[in-house]
Amino acid sequence: MKIGITCYPTYGGSGAVATELGIALAARGHEVHFITYRQPFRLPAFLPRVFFHEVDVPRYPLFEFPPYDLALAVRMHEVVIGHGLDLLHLHYAIPHATSAWIAREMLRAEGADIRLITTLHGTDITIVGQDPSFQAITKFSIERSDRITAVSQYLRDETLRTFGCTGCAVKVIPNFIDPAVYARSSHPATLRDALSGSGPILMHVSNFRPVKRITDIVAIFARVRAVVPASLVMVGDGPERAAGEDAARRLGVERDVHFLGKIDVVAPLLANADLFLLPSASESFGLGALEALACGVPVIASDVGGLPEVVRSGETGVLRPVGDVDGMAAAAIELLSDGNAWRRMSDAAAIDARERFSENAVVAQYEALYTETLASAPAIAIPNAVAAGSVPFTTST
Ligand code: GMT
Numbered sequence: 001m002k003i004g005i006t007c008y009p010t011y012g013g014s015g016a017v018a019t020e021l022g023i024a025l026a027a028r029g030h031e032v033h034f035i036t037y038r039q040p041f042r043l044p045a046f047l048p049r050v051f052f053h054e055v056d057v058p059r060y061p062l063f064e065f066p067p068y069d070l071a072l073a074v075r076m077h078e079v080v081i082g083h084g085l086d087l088l089h090l091h092y093a094i095p096h097a098t099s100a101w102i103a104r105e106m107l108r109a110e111g112a113d114i115r116l117i118t119t120l121h122g123t124d125i126t127i128v129g130q131d132p133s134f135q136a137i138t139k140f141s142i143e144r145s146d147r148i149t150a151v152s153q154y155l156r157d158e159t160l161r162t163f164g165c166t167g168c169a170v171k172v173i174p175n176f177i178d179p180a181v182y183a184r185s186s187h188p189a190t191l192r193d194a195l196s197g198s199g200p201i202l203m204h205v206s207n208f209r210p211v212k213r214i215t216d217i218v219a220i221f222a223r224v225r226a227v228v229p230a231s232l233v234m235v236g237d238g239p240e241r242a243a244g245e246d247a248a249r250r251l252g253v254e255r256d257v258h259f260l261g262k263i264d265v266v267a268p269l270l271a272n273a274d275l276f277l278l279p280s281a282s283e284s285f286g287l288g289a290l291e292a293l294a295c296g297v298p299v300i301a302s303d304v305g306g307l308p309e310v311v312r313s314g315e316t317g318v319l320r321p322v323g324d325v326d327g328m329a330a331a332a333i334e335l336l337s338d339g340n341a342w343r344r345m346s347d348a349a350a351i352d353a354r355e356r357f358s359e360n361a362v363v364a365q366y367e368a369l370y371t372e373t374l375a376s377a378p379a380i381a382i383p384n385a386v387a388a389g390s391v392p393f394t395t396s397t
Contacts (some may be wrong), residue, residue: 001370002031002084004076005369006100007091009040011236011262012207013287014121017151017175018091019043024178024363026050033079035088037068041264042053053079058088069095069102076103080114086374087115089366090145093124094134097141105146115373118145121171122284123211125150126305139163147373149173149366152306155284171369174309175287176362179354182294187271191233198256199229200336203273203297205266205288208238213302215240215247216279220300222251228336232257232277233394235269270295274333274342281308281322293317294353296346298335300328311359318347 003025007018017144019040022032026049033051034040055075057066076088076099088103090096097118104114109292120142123129129138142163148170150156156170180186195201202221206212214234221232234244234257241259248257263269266288270276276292276302283289287305289299293310299317301307302324314320318331335342 001025001086001374002033003370004033004035004079004083004088005091006035006072006088006096007032007040009036009038009245010207010289011041011238011264013175013285014092015040015123016042016118016287018089018119020176020178020359021089021363021366022050023047024359025367028363028367031083033083033085035075035079037071037072043380045305050249053085069099072096072099073102073106076100077106080107081112085114087117087146087368087370088301090116090118093118093138093142094122094128097138097145101141101144113378115147115378116145117147117149117369117373118142119173120148120159120284122155122282122305125155125162126282126284127211130162135163138293143168146376146378147171147369151175151285154309155304156262158284173254173365173369174357174362175285176291176357176359177291177353178359179292179294181267182270182291182353183267184271184296184350187268189272191269191272195231195233195258198231200274201231201233201272201273202277203233203234203235203270203292204277205270205291206238206278208240208244210240211223211281211283212238212240213279213281213322214244216323216328217277218244218247218251218257218327219255220277220279220329220332221257222244222248222253223326224332224336225253227333230256230274230336232243233273234259235261235263236264264281266291267295270297273297275300275335277328277332278302278307279320279322279325279328280304280307286310288318289291290353290357293349294357296350298342298345298349300332300335312348312352316345316352 004024008015026032035053037055057071172211248254276297276299283305302322303319311317320327
């Protein structure tokens with residue numbers, strides 16, 4: 001198949017999942033075209049059958065807000081025609097599903113067609129998509145997709161509840177890990193050596209947006225540090241970094257908190273961690289938590305959103321209510337003080353992540369969805385174009 005993928009290329013779970021899906025699909029023989037404004041952060045320079053098409057948004061003095069959505073739609077249209085794509089897979093509804101709908105309307109006006117699959121990742125439904133400025137277009141765009149997937153049961157239910165789209169069948173396909181990459185034994189102890197003598201390593205990886213409750217992470221660590229000599233390693237960057245650094249100074253733990261900034265390849269770091277902290281206010285899945293579990297790192301997180309579908313509280317980690325800094329710190333101290341309990345949880349975490357979220361099994365679900373979508377009727381009848389079902393592309397370049 002020839003598959004176009006559009007995602008946010010910057011540091012974040014949806015871009016990571018979309019990119020790793022594309023890489024895995026290409027390894028299975030498909031041709032994959034990434035269409036976005038920058039090379040996705042987890043995409044290496046060259047891979048066979050993987051192409052990157054940059055969306056250029058011209059600057060013009062009149063444009064206070066340059067219309068990326070339109071430039072993206074035009075680039076999608078161009079790549080579908082130029083490379084004979086079978087389908088576009090949109091990760092994160094806003095604006096990707098909308099731009100894809102525009103591109104498909106342009107194709108249909110020319111007697112061609114393309115299938116659209118939208119994967120919902122979280123805040124496109126739970127936060128941004130519910131803003132009155134975006135709600136109607138989010139609902140419209142996802143309803144125009146041929147297929148909709150969500151990364152957790154929670155997100156599926158939330159989509160149906162908040163958008164009330166009775167006509168939408170939302171299929172749950174979870175995020176995934178490559179078990180060979182996210183493995184404790186696959187990586188050297190570089191970080192541990194660098195922090196040698198400083199005790200267990202607690203870690204957090206994210207885009208440091210307010211929803212991640214970065215100051216809670218520092219507060220949990222300060223309570224742990226009062227009892228256990230430990231370090232906190234913060235990987236990533238974003239709007240809440242300064243507040244996190246301030247909190248570390250205020251709580252007197254700044255010498256033991258290490259802000260590393262954005263690092264694209266996180267498995268070697270996670271493989272050196274002892275606990276992963278994710279006390280988010282909302283989390284549709286928590287890809288960072290899954291990557292940690294696969295590396296045998298128990299997760300202390302909020303009992304919210306899709307996290308209970310990823311972390312089995314009491315078996316592979318501990319879930320506590322949002323904001324329960326004391327409860328999360330107590331759970332961390334208990335685990336770090338009992339080597340046997342930690343080892344049991346670490347082993348269970350690595351096994352469970354492999355059993356439920358391995359790349360091969362999850363990518364096969366996407367492949368099956370693509371095949372089934374291409375073989376079935378389009379979401380909405382095409383007035384002026386070839387009937388889809390066969391590979392719909394007809395325009396020559
Ligand atoms: O965090 C966001 O605002 C969006 C998005 C991203 O790009 O990181 O995160 C969401 O998608 C991830 C991948 O599916 C999920 O693991 C995250 O849980 C989800 N973030 C939220 O729901 C807050």
